Amino acid sequence: MKKYHIVSTLLLVSMSSCAGYLDIVPDDVATIDYAFRDKVKAERFLATCYSYIPDIGNPAKDPAIMGSDETWNFINKTEASSTVGNYNSFYIKMGLQNSNAPYVNYWDGENSGGDLFEGIRNCNIFLENADKVGPQLAGAEKEQWKAEAKFLKAYYHYYLMRMYGPIPLMRENMSIEASTEEVKVYRDPLDECVNYVIQLIDEAVPYLPLKINDPGVDMGRITQAIALAIKAEILVTFASPLFNGNPDFISLTDNRGVKLFPQTRDDSKWERAALACKNAIDTCLLAGHDLFEFNDPNYVYMLSPETILQQSLRCAATDRYNKEIIWGNTSANSKNYQSHTLPFFEDSYQSTIPWRGLLAPTFKMAELYYSVNGVPIEEDNEYEYGDRFSIATADQTTHKYSIQPDFKTAKLHMNREARFYANLAFDGGYWYGNGRYGDVDANEATAAWKMRMKQGETMGKCGPVRYSVTGYWAKKPSSIQSSVTSAGRSNIYRYSFPIIRLADLYLYYAEALNETKEQPDDEVYYYIDLVRKRAGLKGVVESWAEHSTYPTKPTTKEGFREIVHRERMIELSFESKRFWDLRRWKEAHEVVPGLIQAWNIDASDEAEYYRVTTIDNIGFRTRDYLWPIKDYAIRVNGNLVQNPNW
Secondary structure, three states, rough: OOOOOOOOOOOOOOOOOOOEEEEOOOOOOOHHHOOOOHHHHHHHHHHHOOOOOOOOOOOOHHHHOOOOOOOOOOOOHHHHOHHHHOOOHHHHOOOOOOOOOOOOOOOOOEEOOOOOOHHHHHHHHHHHHHHHOOOOOHHHHHHHHHHHHHHHOOOOOOHHHHHHHOOOOOOOOOOOOOOOHHHHOOOOOOOHHHHHHHHHHHHHHHHHHHHHHHHHHOOOOOOOOHHHHHHHHHHHHHOOOOOOOOOOOOOOOOOOOOEEOOOOOHHHHHHHHHHHHHHHHHHHHHOOOOOOOOOOOHHHHHHHHHHHHHHHHHHHOOOOOOOOEEEOOOOOOHHHHHHHOOOOOHHHHHHHOOOOOOOOEEEHHHHHHHHOOOOOOOOOOOOHHHHOOOOEEEEEEEEEEEOOOOOOEEEEOOEHHHHHHHHEEEOOOOEEEOOOOOOOOOOOOOOOOOOOOOOOOOOOOOOOOOOOOOOEEEEEOOOOOEEEEOOOOOOOOOOEEEEEHHHHHHHHHHHHHHOOOOOOOHHHHHHHHHHHHHHHOOOHHHHHHHHOOOHHHHHHHHHHHHHHHHHHHHOOOOOOOOHHHHHHHHOOOHHEEEEEEEEEEOOOHHHOOOOOOOEEEEEEOOOOOOOOOHHHHHHOOOOOOOOOOO
């Protein structure tokens, strides 16, 4: 089948981006009219519009995984399996982003980035031509399909805006007769971009279904719950400090003299965001979304409450079709993320196998999670923070389901909240799944895997690229139903990687509410405490009052802001969120730079293994908050202005 060039293009010259291609028409027919000749072909075109959804959850294409300070991996690519795809996102973290050939370039569709302007063009084509299908596609069904395309158009604009800031709005496609000067477009001011995207979503919502009734067929198609949740995320994002009166950006001006960023902070944006969050929550609850609880009858009858709690927290992101996931990326290759975070469960796995544990949690993540008392370990008045790297034997009364009996490990691994044990695997811990679904005290064949990670041990360094570079493995990205065998076979459970889930939305609302009030109140606490309750923790006010060296912290606006930021980084860890949150909060330049540390994975005894070593030292510059526009695009179109400091 031949592919035919779409004649209606935008930014043909200025973006150096080819117009879209369709593989949906037969040989020798090169007209858009044919693509909308009947309902079947029109639906295939709509599927083409969906195909541009960024590959969120795929380490090779999602900058928020390999580009985040949550993970580290083998720097020497010759050691790593080719299955990782590429290191483009990792280069961003290493400070190697550039404007000549930008990494993960979603503006032009290069270096692991999809061409989102092409995706927008295809959405415009659908919206311009859906009425041509005729009576086969009419009434509510036609309006729903158009609403889906309208939402996708809005989402692609938003994804670009989050990366680049102000972008040229593609309200409609230009005619093929457009002059060279007409296609040399300008970047529109950021507030105008935001308002346009929200307008598109508001226009789409009334025609979308409340929820998906047949997940096996329609999972991933846009619903009212999805649209309103993403609307809330957009408004929270652009109410945040990076985009709301940021002094680092206020001087960016195009050659018309138009200021592209807001010049002053506007607190009313938080009020707008809070209202959108509440509307989204109400709609999601009406659609049947709720916080996930692990209650699979195939497993729970064998498990302790402690292990069930851990699986509720781990599987909220990886259980297919679970009610907490508002929008999951059904096209994302979650297999890759799992393949690159799975440990080696048996010695015989040294043979050629189809997975490689290349992505390891950083030390920063191991220290991020709360103590068992639900407060940061550095604030807990009962936690021996200064002694956290020393070795001890865990008390089995409190650690039976998290640390192996009589095992000597770092105190850092003791007396931590359930999400620590649910999301991270460490020397002396357990791994539930991979074919073993009994509890830790079941018989050897069914009990959770015992993690042994010192040099020469099964999950430790005993061969090329079959070890964690930091001494931690990430459990969370891998489904408990995924399994690998010593024969080199893998059965990777495919799930829809969460783009947004209900806990995410609750925390957005708590954050937005706090920013609208003089000081936090019960309404603010309610939504963060819903997330904490599911994690087995007390509410923030009670936890800080009883266990923190800053007992009144939740009662101040600034204190609660710090708390809700940390809660998001914990609850949504390894879910492609931290990368963007640290940027929108304008905290990345404070949080990201520093040493990348690890346990001494070359050691075989406790005294040497639990010695903190340094792998690397990374930085973060002001310019790294936004992607650069490719130099070539700016040379071709003098009306575009480059982002600051690129």
